[in-house]
Amino acid sequence: MRAALQDIIQGRLQAAKVNGGASAAQPRGDGRYVVTGRADARYTVHVASLDAIACDCPAGIHDKPCWHAAAAFLRYVADSTASSTRWLTATQGNPT
Numbered sequence: 001m002r003a004a005l006q007d008i009i010q011g012r013l014q015a016a017k018v019n020g021g022a023s024a025a026q027p028r029g030d031g032r033y034v035v036t037g038r039a040d041a042r043y044t045v046h047v048a049s050l051d052a053i054a055c056d057c058p059a060g061i062h063d064k065p066c067w068h069a070a071a072a073f074l075r076y077v078a079d080s081t082a083s084s085t086r087w088l089t090a091t092q093g094n095p096t
């Protein structure tokens with residue numbers, strides 16, 4: 001599961017950064033983040049843990065990778081603990 005999530009995040013991390021990165025995801029509390037996509041569409045991403053991220057966009061509801069989930073992931077990690085940051089660093093290979 002973790003390996004699959006890494007693939008999702010790595011595949012969409014660049015798109016998430018282009019679209020504003022962590023700041024594109026607005027925390028709503030309780031692990032939920034609102035991400036505004038193209039055409040002002042707003043999607044809710046629920047980050048239950050680093051292994052369980054769900055987005056309600058057309059791709060996300062079919063478990064397809066989307067940048068909304070990646071953006072929420074970036075925000076989650078930015079707001080989260082050092083252990084999460086270490087995991088992201090390991091995932092990216094080159095911390096910024």
Ligand SMILES: [Zn+2]
Pocket residue numbers: 043055056057058059060066067068069
């Ligand atoms: Zn999405």
